[in-house]
Amino acid sequence: MRVLVVEDERRLAVALQRGLQSEGFSVDVAHDGPQGLWLATEHDYDLIVLDIMLPGLNGYRVCAKLRAAGNESGILMLTAKDGEYDEAEALDTGADDFLSKPFSYLVLVARLRALGRRTGRRRPQVMRFGDLLIDPARHSCSRGGTEIRLTAREFAVLEYLARRSGEVVSKRDILEQVWDSAFDGDPNVVEVHVSAVRRKIDAPYGRTALETVRGAGYRLAADGG
Secondary structure, X not given: OEEEEEOOOHHHHHHHXXXXXXOOOEEEEEOOHHHHHHHHHHOOOOEEEEEOOOOOOOHHHHHHHHHHOOOOOEEEEEEOOOOHHHHXXXXXXXXXXXXXXXXXXXXXXXXXXXXXXXXXXXXXXXXXXXXXXXEXXXXXXXXXXXXXXXXXXXXXXXXXXXXXXXXXXXXXXXXXXXXXXXXXXOXXXXXXXXXXXXXXXXXXXXXXXXXXXXXXXXXXXXXXX
């Protein structure tokens, strides 16, 4: 899932970004309200971790503007405040969940996964491509009933291609969705991960579900190859 973290405490924002990336999330970060609102408007995020006390535009107003614009991303609000009125205001402005600082990182991740399952963005729980099954909620993949073990990043690559099955997806799109929009490393990391996924979901079964379209990108066959 793609996550936007809007948090003005830079050390906390960086820690959340690194931690969530290690869990297989693709994470972008904003440090003030206007930047967070702009990113959430320009990009398609599954989940938004939104601090309430933000410079420029507070979290309540960011949330309200997103909901007024029809944005359906799952929103988890963070605040240093504690009290039922703050929680009620967060939920009334359109947030889906609420967590007070200081919080447990494990609880944050669990709530994000639960929120992702609840909101769903009208996506199917299990995606089927022939005998290839991909279950985002369980973070699992199987072929012909045989479980296939993928790393968190490999699964994120496969899930994104699956959501756009039949389409040619560029390397840049994969970088922005699975890594983050500010990624400045070697873009060949995409090729490395696609090759690893292909070795696991296709090669052992004599299939060709994951195709390379020369000069354009990659495509997951809708029929599972």
